[in-house]
Amino acid sequence: MDFSFSDEQLMFREQVLKFARKEIAPRAQQHDLESRFDWESWKRLGEFGILGLHFPEEYGGSGADVVTTVLASEALGESGVDGGLTLSYGAHTFLCADTIFAHGTEEQRRKYIPPLATGAKVGCMGLTEPGAGSDVASLRTRAERKGDTWVLNGSKMFITNGGIADVALIYAKTDPAAGHAGISAFIVEKGTPGFTVSRNLIKMGVHSSPTSELVFEDCVIPAENLVGSEGNGFMMAMQTVEWDRSALLAPFIGAIAFLIERCTRYAQQREQFGRPIAYFQGVRHKLADLKIFLEAARSLVYRIAWCKDQGRPLNHLEAAVAKLFVGDWSLGPTNDAMIIMGGYGYCHEYDVERIFRDSRLAPIGGGTSDVQKVLISRLM
Amino acid sequence: MNFDWTAEDLDFKSRVAALFDSESVTALEGLERAELPELKATTGMFLRRLSETGYLSLGMGPEAASETLRLMAGQEEVALFSGSLFLAVETTARLFGGLLKGFGEPEQVRDILEPLFRGEIVAAVAMSEPAGNEPGTSRTSAREDGDSFVVNGRKSFASNGPIADYIAVTGEVDGLLAVFLVEPRMEGVAVGTRLQTLGYNGVAVSSLDLTAVRVPRSRVLGPFRDAKPLEWLRQIDNLVLSVASVGLMHRTLAEARRHASGHVRDGKAVGKHQEVRFKLAEMLTLAQTAQLLAYRTAWLHATAADEAPTLIHCAKVFSAEASERVASLAMQIAAGDAYVSGNVVERGYRDAKYAAIAGTTSELARMSIAQDLLNLHRV
Ligand SMILES: Cc1cc2nc3c(=O)[nH]c(=O)nc-3n(C[C@H](O)[C@H](O)[C@H](O)COP(=O)(O)OP(=O)(O)OC[C@H]3O[C@@H](n4cnc5c(N)ncnc54)[C@H](O)[C@@H]3O)c2cc1C
Ligand SMILES: Cc1cc2nc3c(=O)[nH]c(=O)nc-3n(C[C@H](O)[C@H](O)[C@H](O)COP(=O)(O)OP(=O)(O)OC[C@H]3O[C@@H](n4cnc5c(N)ncnc54)[C@H](O)[C@@H]3O)c2cc1C
Numbered sequence: 001m002d003f004s005f006s007d008e009q010l011m012f013r014e015q016v017l018k019f020a021r022k023e024i025a026p027r028a029q030q031h032d033l034e035s036r037f038d039w040e041s042w043k044r045l046g047e048f049g050i051l052g053l054h055f056p057e058e059y060g061g062s063g064a065d066v067v068t069t070v071l072a073s074e075a076l077g078e079s080g081v082d083g084g085l086t087l088s089y090g091a092h093t094f095l096c097a098d099t100i101f102a103h104g105t106e107e108q109r110r111k112y113i114p115p116l117a118t119g120a121k122v123g124c125m126g127l128t129e130p131g132a133g134s135d136v137a138s139l140r141t142r143a144e145r146k147g148d149t150w151v152l153n154g155s156k157m158f159i160t161n162g163g164i165a166d167v168a169l170i171y172a173k174t175d176p177a178a179g180h181a182g183i184s185a186f187i188v189e190k191g192t193p194g195f196t197v198s199r200n201l202i203k204m205g206v207h208s209s210p211t212s213e214l215v216f217e218d219c220v221i222p223a224e225n226l227v228g229s230e231g232n233g234f235m236m237a238m239q240t241v242e243w244d245r246s247a248l249l250a251p252f253i254g255a256i257a258f259l260i261e262r263c264t265r266y267a268q269q270r271e272q273f274g275r276p277i278a279y280f281q282g283v284r285h286k287l288a289d290l291k292i293f294l295e296a297a298r299s300l301v302y303r304i305a306w307c308k309d310q311g312r313p314l315n316h317l318e319a320a321v322a323k324l325f326v327g328d329w330s331l332g333p334t335n336d337a338m339i340i341m342g343g344y345g346y347c348h349e350y351d352v353e354r355i356f357r358d359s360r361l362a363p364i365g366g367g368t369s370d371v372q373k374v375l376i377s378r379l380m
Numbered sequence: 381m382n383f384d385w386t387a388e389d390l391d392f393k394s395r396v397a398a399l400f401d402s403e404s405v406t407a408l409e410g411l412e413r414a415e416l417p418e419l420k421a422t423t424g425m426f427l428r429r430l431s432e433t434g435y436l437s438l439g440m441g442p443e444a445a446s447e448t449l450r451l452m453a454g455q456e457e458v459a460l461f462s463g464s465l466f467l468a469v470e471t472t473a474r475l476f477g478g479l480l481k482g483f484g485e486p487e488q489v490r491d492i493l494e495p496l497f498r499g500e501i502v503a504a505v506a507m508s509e510p511a512g513n514e515p516g517t518s519r520t521s522a523r524e525d526g527d528s529f530v531v532n533g534r535k536s537f538a539s540n541g542p543i544a545d546y547i548a549v550t551g552e553v554d555g556l557l558a559v560f561l562v563e564p565r566m567e568g569v570a571v572g573t574r575l576q577t578l579g580y581n582g583v584a585v586s587s588l589d590l591t592a593v594r595v596p597r598s599r600v601l602g603p604f605r606d607a608k609p610l611e612w613l614r615q616i617d618n619l620v621l622s623v624a625s626v627g628l629m630h631r632t633l634a635e636a637r638r639h640a641s642g643h644v645r646d647g648k649a650v651g652k653h654q655e656v657r658f659k660l661a662e663m664l665t666l667a668q669t670a671q672l673l674a675y676r677t678a679w680l681h682a683t684a685a686d687e688a689p690t691l692i693h694c695a696k697v698f699s700a701e702a703s704e705r706v707a708s709l710a711m712q713i714a715a716g717d718a719y720v721s722g723n724v725v726e727r728g729y730r731d732a733k734y735a736a737i738a739g740t741t742s743e744l745a746r747m748s749i750a751q752d753l754l755n756l757h758r759v
């Protein structure tokens with residue numbers, strides 16, 4: 001075993017950290033408060049190469065390996081970039097673009113990946129529905145073949161970037177009788193008649209990431225917008241789990257490193273009873289717990305990334321363990337960080353409160369903690 | 381980066397695992413109830429068997445830190461089968477043996493280390509003292525007298541004490557740390573009666589009194605200018621306790637799973653209920669997370685990384701507390717059967733508390749982690 005990173009990986013992580021600290025993180029708080037997507041940061045992330053990092057250069061990416069990609073995501077969290085922006089990036093790059101890249105035709109790749117990789121276009125992925133969350137296979141959005149077209153009817157719920165996306169990757173039933181084997185994936189472009197955003201949701205956290213309900217009413221798309229083969233959609237959606245448990249979890253872990261630094265500094269500056277609060281063991285205990293969680297969580301996530309780089313099929317048990325651990329065990333430390341900051345920790349103005357809210361998504365999004373336990377107990 | 385064991389690691393691991401056949405497991409069960417002579421015989425038998433795999437000579441002393449991860453591949457196999465045996469073996473090998481190898485003069489310790497590597501001796505390390513002394517000081521002290529040191533003091537706990545051939549006793553000479561290698565048969569050495577403990581009943585623990593014990597200079601390590609040997613001992617002790625906790629989690633989890641699938645209530649195995657299954661999932665998550673953290677910590681220690689001391693504390697606190705939780709969940713699942721003395725889960729439940737108390741306590745470990753953070757992010 002060897003837990004080291006290459007010099008290039010570490011150097012790039014450092015570059016991302018520096019860039020994000022200077023150019024992105026200072027904008028996070030305002031956009032969170034206003035629940036506004038940060039187009040300027042999006043553009044800069046694209047220019048820096050983050051949005052398409054792992055795609056080959058010929059598709060507008062940098063050809064980075066998965067571990068590097070995960071380190072970059074972690075660095076965004078550590079720099080203080082809000083969970084809204086990192087979620088939007090995750091849904092765009094890994095859930096939407098990567099699925100098109102991995103399963104699409106060469107034509108689809110050439111058409112969609114370059115603008116998604118640079119951020120010129122925004123992507124989203126629609127799997128969840130009002131009636132189908134954890135039980136995704138029960139989704140009811142219908143796609144029917146009519147000549148050279150597919151006709152979509154149904155709705156999608158909680159779709160990250162839904163309201164701003166140019167390219168939506170939508171899962172729908174092509175054969176309702178076939179269970180998961182009847183699900184297929186389609187590209188629906190913004191402006192397609194019959195495709196509307198019915199509402200944007202007001203949420204507890206990840207404010208700068210728009211979350212929407214999408215509606216498809218006799219929405220006609222060309223036949224060539226089917227991604228992968230018919231009936232393969234469920235398998236494709238499940239393959240994004242590799243990214244979900246690595247690059248999408250990494251910002252949460254980075255955020256803990258951010259909290260550690262923020263709270264450790266604050267504890268030295270804030271004085272009560274005539275001494276810095278860092279003097280008190282109750283405060284030190286919480287700092288230590290943040291660090292213990294960070295170190296415990298890290299390797300779980302790196303392991304998934306490393307296995308993907310080795311071309312190994314995802315170990316679903318390890319993936320579920322990583323998701324469950326980061327989701328459930330991060331609740332304590334993020335709460336502790338807020339308490340270390342006292343009243344300020346509870347105020348909107350400070351990023352500690354924002355991270356507390358943002359991190360509540362970890363045990364829900366991309367498969368709840370209960371669903372991970374169902375998987376673990378089945379696979380163990 | 382590489383999350384796989386090397387072929388050599390795996391070979392070592394399987395050679396260690398092969399020692400634990402069903403006969404061994406029965407012998408190890410007996411260890412928990414054994415009187416001292418049997419305890420010494422069984423511990424000695426396993427030490428000799430382990431020596432044949434090279435287990436006893438790996439990772440000895442700071443110079444051999446690079447072997448920490450390889451060693452852990454084997455350690456977790458021993459810890460999985462018997463926490464008691466594991467602690468007895470590690471106290472003899474890594475703590476006592478490592479201290480001698482790392483901090484003793486070669487000619488001084490050769491006649492002890494060679495039989496130790498062959499599994500022929502059992503040893504103890506006595507550091508802890510009764511409450512009351514100033515921080516960082518020891519009440520055990522010695523004065524030089526000709527070619528020997530005359531040592532006086534009292535140690536509160538020594539694992540393996542009642543069955544040890546040698547005991548390394550920490551103390552002071554003119555305010556400097558020194559380690560005295562004493563034998564129970566020496567005049568003035570009084571090994572206390574075996575203490576009855578909550579858990580790890582297969583380890584014999586006692587106090588130790590030294591009254592004007594004359595220790596020849598050839599049996600004294602130090603005096604040292606700094607406390608490095610003590611710091612090193614603590615680190616190794618904490619690593620060992622992390623592995624013990626991981627072993628305990630896997631052991632109790634295995635028993636809980638066995639129970640969940642075989643115990644039928646109202647016509648249904650209890651493991652079919654989500655209330656039970658989710659507990660198993662949590663247990664596995666904690667065990668895997670602690671295990672991976674222990675591996676990474678061992679690697680950091682092996683590569684002498686700056687953050688290794690902090691991570692050793694993180695791994696120790698996490699695994700100790702996770703093991704208490706896992707043992708408690710296992711008890712909940714195996715319920716009445718597990719509450720009966722002698723059950724693997726009952727033993728694990730009692731054993732689990734030890735790791736949070738022994739070595740660096742969870743409180744002191746957390747304070748140390750926080751201090752490391754304060755040093756790192758100083759304003
Ligand atoms: C901010 C945000 C962004 C999101 N972005 C996207 C996106 O981009 N694309 C997308 O497709 N989806 C997205 N989602 C949806 C997300 O993946 C779902 O919310 C999640 O999978 C849970 O589904 P649900 O909300 O319908 O909860 P439900 O499935 O209704 O679950 C409700 C409760 O029941 C529990 N439960 C369900 N089944 C079981 C079971 N078998 N055993 C025990 N307990 C069970 C759950 O754990 C949970 O506690 C997003 C959600 C949020 C909040
Ligand atoms: C079965 C058994 C076997 C043992 N074997 C050995 C052995 O082989 N060799 C050996 O040297 N020792 C051995 N020990 C001793 C063991 O290492 C000590 O018990 C341990 O170091 C804790 O010391 P203590 O019991 O004196 O607790 P104390 O140090 O008295 O602590 C009591 C409580 O106060 C807390 N506390 C103390 N100081 C602080 C502080 N500054 N800040 C916050 N909290 C604090 C502690 O964390 C703990 O909760 C053994 C103990 C047992 C029970």
